[in-house]
Amino acid sequence: MIVNTSLDEVKKREKALSIIKNIVENKGRDFLFDLTGLSGGFIASPSELSLLETYVGPAIFEDALQEVGKEHMGGEKVLPLNRTSSGILATILTLVKKDSNVVHYLAKLPAHPSIPRSCKLVGANYFETDVFDEFEIPDNTSLVVITGSTMDHQVIDEGEFKKVIEMAHEKDIPVMVDDASGARLRTVVFKQEKACDLGADIAITSTDKLMPGPRGGLMAGRKELIDEIKVKVNQFGLEAQPPAVLAMVNGIKNFNSDNLIKSFDRKDQLFDLLCEKFNNFQKTPTGVMITPYGLSCEITSSHNLSDNDLAFVLSLILLKNHGIITIPSVGMPGASATIRFDLSTTDAFNLDLNDLSQKIISSFDDLIKIVNNEDECKKIVF
Numbered sequence: 001m002i003v004n005t006s007l008d009e010v011k012k013r014e015k016a017l018s019i020i021k022n023i024v025e026n027k028g029r030d031f032l033f034d035l036t037g038l039s040g041g042f043i044a045s046p047s048e049l050s051l052l053e054t055y056v057g058p059a060i061f062e063d064a065l066q067e068v069g070k071e072h073m074g075g076e077k078v079l080p081l082n083r084t085s086s087g088i089l090a091t092i093l094t095l096v097k098k099d100s101n102v103v104h105y106l107a108k109l110p111a112h113p114s115i116p117r118s119c120k121l122v123g124a125n126y127f128e129t130d131v132f133d134e135f136e137i138p139d140n141t142s143l144v145v146i147t148g149s150t151m152d153h154q155v156i157d158e159g160e161f162k163k164v165i166e167m168a169h170e171k172d173i174p175v176m177v178d179d180a181s182g183a184r185l186r187t188v189v190f191k192q193e194k195a196c197d198l199g200a201d202i203a204i205t206s207t208d209k210l211m212p213g214p215r216g217g218l219m220a221g222r223k224e225l226i227d228e229i230k231v232k233v234n235q236f237g238l239e240a241q242p243p244a245v246l247a248m249v250n251g252i253k254n255f256n257s258d259n260l261i262k263s264f265d266r267k268d269q270l271f272d273l274l275c276e277k278f279n280n281f282q283k284t285p286t287g288v289m290i291t292p293y294g295l296s297c298e299i300t301s302s303h304n305l306s307d308n309d310l311a312f313v314l315s316l317i318l319l320k321n322h323g324i325i326t327i328p329s330v331g332m333p334g335a336s337a338t339i340r341f342d343l344s345t346t347d348a349f350n351l352d353l354n355d356l357s358q359k360i361i362s363s364f365d366d367l368i369k370i371v372n373n374e375d376e377c378k379k380i381v382f
Helices: 006-026 056-073 084-095 114-122 158-170 182-189 223-235 242-253 257-275 292-297 307-322 353-370 374-381
Strands: 077-081 101-105 125-129 141-147 175-178 202-206 217-221 282-284 287-290 339-342
Touching: 006 307, 056 077, 056 217, 056 242, 077 084, 077 223, 077 242, 084 114, 084 141, 084 175, 084 202, 084 217, 084 223, 101 114, 114 125, 141 158, 158 175, 182 202, 182 257, 202 223, 217 223, 257 282, 257 287, 257 353, 292 307, 307 339, 307 353, 307 374, 353 374
Parallel strands: 101 125, 101 141, 141 175, 175 202
Antiparallel strands: 077 217, 202 217, 282 287, 287 339
16 A cells, blocks of 8 residues: 555645646646636735735624625524634534534545544544434434535435434434535535525535635534634634635635536536546536546556555546646545546636546556556655
């Protein structure tokens, strides 16, 4: 195996960022194609930037965020955070007691690692399942968690979504929804209601996923819970700083749901092109993907790499040779190693899909050439 620890994942990410820097400095930004679906952005005018002072910024932009954030997410109040994971951590620190239970339902395992890690930090018992008939809420449960859309864009059934909330509220247990991409994917593509409108007490989204906002988190929900959680957020420095808050406001204002609809239509064309060469690509709501296991099934030659290693090597080849950014190359430790080609980004709209499919095929062929040379693969990753 090549990537064995979280430190290895950090070093792999550092390698990817150095490649990105080299491409920008030597070729220009136009030679990069961010297909992660997490490209985000920072939209701000000169007059707005002049207000980004420590106390002036929050006074101006946090009020504006309340208005646009509640429209985007629902709920009675919103809270900006420096990461979605920060909001998850703060919620669990606030609501979950030691030795109590946290139960989690999602469309497909595994959950985002920030959820079980936060439970471990407070000494709670954590259970997750993607089988609805197996979901239950035992005694001494402090929190019920729902994931609206998984890291690989598997979207929860809305009927099951509602039922889990009803089950929790029958026992007076609060519900937190990890709606990182789901706040837009579920509502725009799948026409589901906002999590708070479905009855969730707390919902959290990532402001850079499928929208032109910064890497950050936005929490919405019941006012009294938001206020409780905000205390923990401020105690531990988890709040979003003024520049991120400004970018959140403008990211929400500039969110264009038509881009998600267009990517929904284009994915079929890319999927058909890749199926001429591969057997294991799958459609996502906004593009195509191949799991680490699916990638390993495409390789017939012998090698000693793990399935995840294969995904990491291919993602770095895609980046170095073609400027294509995918999550396995730049993701944080614990992020999914599934290679997703998200077509909802601005960069994706600038790509010819025939050309993109050829770049993917060429990168796969390059992987095949070195897959049995572990030292060469390590050089690519690190």
